[in-house]
Amino acid sequence: MEKLIIAPSILAADFANLAQETNMLNESAAAWIHIDVMDGVFVPNISFGFPVLEAVRKHTTKFLDCHLMIEKPERYIAQFAASGANMITVHAEACPHLHRTIQQIKSEGCLAGVAINPGTPVSILEDVIGDLDLALIMSVNPGFGGQKFISNAIQKTAKLKALIDSTGKDIYLEIDGGVNQVNAGALHHAGANVLVAGSFVFASADPKATIQELVSLA
């Protein structure tokens, strides 16, 4: 089966020990690090912004996968790119001009992703899929780590995989929210090749071993 990328979310890390947490990820089997930015408007929570992204960038050469849960993200794309993002993923629900925002991300030299909430159908991506480097299905309502996985995400993953295959292009299919050892295999089987894991990794006794366990599912 296709290679599986694990993207631990630093939302679940100890922010007072971010350098150690990042070094742990550097030594782990995680190819990507997931950065959750929340604005308190698009989602009912505020996480962190540019200074934390810059701080993580200083301590790692890993691929930084930035998930922007913010309204009108086009206002800040250039600054996220300058702060060290490799992938910038915006929400379809937060972008009045989604196609333009995707082009803007690419023009800043980053890979471009679009995320959809649990209540948003995969079909919303039909007219932009060919322009994307990544499509992300939220398997929790965005805003908080540590929530319960919404199992309908598995059917949505299969639908998105078919949509991606119809383009003939290599587009990452990422799942975010409540991912653990119970659902990761089914998600990968349905077509996901990037899995975000926050609390499952950071709350475990041995995060590096937990990351390795998830990578080994492929």
Ligand SMILES: O=C(CO)[C@H](O)[C@H](O)COP(=O)(O)O
């Ligand atoms: O985007 C997110 C929340 O909006 C996080 O990436 C996600 O929740 C990861 O955390 P966990 O694995 O604990 O669910």
Ligand SMILES: [Fe+2]
């Ligand atoms: Fe996320």
